[in-house]
Amino acid sequence: MKRFATMLGAAALLLASGSASLSARSDIVLGVVLEPPHLDPTAGAAAAIDEIVYANVFEGLTRIGPDGQVRPALAESWEISDDGTTYTFTLQKGVTFHDGTTFDADDVKFSLERAMAEDSTNAQKVLFSAIDTVEAVDPTTVKVRLKHPQGSFLNNMGWGDAVIVAPESAATNKEHPVGTGPFMFDDWARGASVTLVKSPDYWGEPAALEKAEFRFIPDAAAAVPALLSGDVHAFPNLQAGDALPQFEADPRFEVVIGVTEGETILATNNGRKPFDQLKVRQAIAHALDRDDIILGATSGNGVPIGSHFSPANEAYLDLTDTYPHDVEKAKTLLTEAGYPDGFTATLKLPPPPYARQAGEIVASQLRAVGIDLEIIPVEWAQWLEQVFTNKDYDLTIISHTEPNDINIYAREDYYFNYDNPAFDAVMEELERTADPEERKALYGQAQRIIAEDAVNGFLFQLPKVGVWDARLEGLWENLPIQANDLTQVRWTD
Incomplete structure (x- = not known):
C-alpha cells in the first residue's frame, strides 16, 4: 500500500507537471485601434491592413526587421551589378501559397508588373517607378533591371505594398488574403476582429502561436479594461493616456515605449x-x-x-x-x-x-x-x-x-x-x-x-506605447514599418 501511494503521488506530480506544460497558451488576442477597409496590402493605403497581414500572411522579396534593417524573405539572397541597375534575386525553394499553389519566379514577375502597371491600384506605386523590366530567369531566379541606380530599392521591396501575391488569388485578397507567410487567414468578423491561424506548411521557421486574433478597439476607454481583465493580451500601440502609470505599476504587464x-x-x-x-x-x-x-x-x-x-x-x-x-x-x-x-x-x-x-x-x-x-x-x-x-x-x-x-x-x-x-x-x-x-x-x-x-x-x-502580458516575448519595441509581426511571438510559460 505504501509503495502504491508513492506511485500514486508520483503520478499526480507527473500529471500536474504535464498539465502545467499543456496550459502554456498558444493563442493571442491583440488589440488594434482601426479596422482595415480590406486585407490586401497591395491595393490600399491604410496602415491598418499591414498591421494585420505584413510578415504574418504576406511576404516580399525582402522584409524590414524590428531594427529597421532590410532582411532576406522570399529572396534568400541577391546580387547587384557594378552599375547598380540590375538585381538578381535567388528565391527560397519549396515555398507554397496558403491555397497550395506553388511560389516561383513567375509570381514575383506577376506581382511587380501588376504594381507597376498603368492601371495599378497600389497606393505606393512610386516604389516601383525605377523598375524597367522583370525577368523570370528560371523558377528560383528573378532579374530586376532598373532605369537608374536606386539606393532605396531593397528597402522598397520590403514594404507591405511590395509583397508577393499569386495570380490565382490576387483578385480576392481583399476579402480572403492568400500569402506565403507563417499564418493563414481564418475569419473576419466585420466590426469585431480578424483571426489568423498557423500555416501547417510554412517554408521557414514555424510560428510558435497557433492562433492570433486582432480585435478592433478604437476607444481607449474600452482598451484599458480589456487589458486589465485579460480579454486582450497585448495592445502593441496603446493610446493609454492617464492609465499608463497603472500598467507600469502592475507586474502582470510589460510597458515598452518605443x-x-x-x-x-x-x-x-x-x-x-x-x-x-x-x-x-x-x-x-x-x-x-x-x-x-x-x-x-x-x-x-x-x-x-x-x-x-x-x-x-x-x-x-x-x-x-x-x-x-x-x-x-x-x-x-x-x-x-x-x-x-x-x-x-x-x-x-x-x-x-x-x-x-x-x-x-x-x-x-x-x-x-x-x-x-x-x-x-x-x-x-x-x-x-x-x-x-x-x-x-x-x-x-x-x-x-x-x-x-x-x-x-x-x-x-x-x-x-x-x-x-x-x-x-x-x-x-x-x-x-x-x-x-x-x-x-x-x-x-x-x-x-x-x-x-x-x-x-x-x-x-x-x-509606440506597447502594453502586453509580461509572459509574452517577441513583440516589437519600435515600429520601423507599420506591422504587428507575430513571427517570433511566444508565451514564456
Missing part, C-alpha cells in the same frame, strides 16, 4: 483657399504649440518635429524652430494675408485617439489667433474616401506611418495638393543617387523646403 515612423501632422489642403496662401499656412504654424499638443495627445511621449521626417533617421534635421509658437506673429501674418478677423474652416478627425485629442487642442490654439474650426469626427472609411481620395477637406490630423516617406510631397494629385518644382527636383535627384552622404544632403534640402513652405502643421513623431 518609436514609430509616424509623422503626425495637421494635414492642410494647399489647393483650397485660404490655405493656398503661404502666409496663412505660416500663421497656422506659428499658432501651434507642439508641447501642449504632445502632452495632451501622447501623455508627453511624442517627439516634436518641424518637417516630415523621423528623428530616428540619420538624415533628420531639427527644424522645429522654423516657425516658433508666436500668437502675435500669427495674427500679423493673417492680417497681411487679408484675414484681419480670421476665418472659419473645418477640421476632419479620424478615430485614433491621438487625432481626436490633438484636434481639440489644435482647434483651441487656432481659435486664439482668429481661426475658428468646426470639428467633424469621421470614421476611418469616411476619412479614406473624403480626405485621402477625394481631397474634400480643409484640415485634418493624421499620422503617416510609412517609413521614409517624404517623397509623398512630390506626388501629383496627392491629398495635400502641394506643388513645388524645386522640391520635385530634389526628389528626382534623390531617386537617382546611391551615395549615402549625397542622399543625406538631399534629404536635408527636402526637409527644409517643406518646412519653410509650411505645407502642413508638423506636430510630433507618434510614439
Whole structure:
C-alpha cells in the first residue's frame, strides 16, 4: 500500500507537471485601434491592413526587421551589378501559397508588373517607378533591371505594398488574403476582429502561436479594461493616456515605449483657399504649440518635429524652430494675408485617439489667433474616401506611418495638393543617387523646403506605447514599418 501511494503521488506530480506544460497558451488576442477597409496590402493605403497581414500572411522579396534593417524573405539572397541597375534575386525553394499553389519566379514577375502597371491600384506605386523590366530567369531566379541606380530599392521591396501575391488569388485578397507567410487567414468578423491561424506548411521557421486574433478597439476607454481583465493580451500601440502609470505599476504587464515612423501632422489642403496662401499656412504654424499638443495627445511621449521626417533617421534635421509658437506673429501674418478677423474652416478627425485629442487642442490654439474650426469626427472609411481620395477637406490630423516617406510631397494629385518644382527636383535627384552622404544632403534640402513652405502643421513623431502580458516575448519595441509581426511571438510559460 505504501509503495502504491508513492506511485500514486508520483503520478499526480507527473500529471500536474504535464498539465502545467499543456496550459502554456498558444493563442493571442491583440488589440488594434482601426479596422482595415480590406486585407490586401497591395491595393490600399491604410496602415491598418499591414498591421494585420505584413510578415504574418504576406511576404516580399525582402522584409524590414524590428531594427529597421532590410532582411532576406522570399529572396534568400541577391546580387547587384557594378552599375547598380540590375538585381538578381535567388528565391527560397519549396515555398507554397496558403491555397497550395506553388511560389516561383513567375509570381514575383506577376506581382511587380501588376504594381507597376498603368492601371495599378497600389497606393505606393512610386516604389516601383525605377523598375524597367522583370525577368523570370528560371523558377528560383528573378532579374530586376532598373532605369537608374536606386539606393532605396531593397528597402522598397520590403514594404507591405511590395509583397508577393499569386495570380490565382490576387483578385480576392481583399476579402480572403492568400500569402506565403507563417499564418493563414481564418475569419473576419466585420466590426469585431480578424483571426489568423498557423500555416501547417510554412517554408521557414514555424510560428510558435497557433492562433492570433486582432480585435478592433478604437476607444481607449474600452482598451484599458480589456487589458486589465485579460480579454486582450497585448495592445502593441496603446493610446493609454492617464492609465499608463497603472500598467507600469502592475507586474502582470510589460510597458515598452518605443518609436514609430509616424509623422503626425495637421494635414492642410494647399489647393483650397485660404490655405493656398503661404502666409496663412505660416500663421497656422506659428499658432501651434507642439508641447501642449504632445502632452495632451501622447501623455508627453511624442517627439516634436518641424518637417516630415523621423528623428530616428540619420538624415533628420531639427527644424522645429522654423516657425516658433508666436500668437502675435500669427495674427500679423493673417492680417497681411487679408484675414484681419480670421476665418472659419473645418477640421476632419479620424478615430485614433491621438487625432481626436490633438484636434481639440489644435482647434483651441487656432481659435486664439482668429481661426475658428468646426470639428467633424469621421470614421476611418469616411476619412479614406473624403480626405485621402477625394481631397474634400480643409484640415485634418493624421499620422503617416510609412517609413521614409517624404517623397509623398512630390506626388501629383496627392491629398495635400502641394506643388513645388524645386522640391520635385530634389526628389528626382534623390531617386537617382546611391551615395549615402549625397542622399543625406538631399534629404536635408527636402526637409527644409517643406518646412519653410509650411505645407502642413508638423506636430510630433507618434510614439509606440506597447502594453502586453509580461509572459509574452517577441513583440516589437519600435515600429520601423507599420506591422504587428507575430513571427517570433511566444508565451514564456
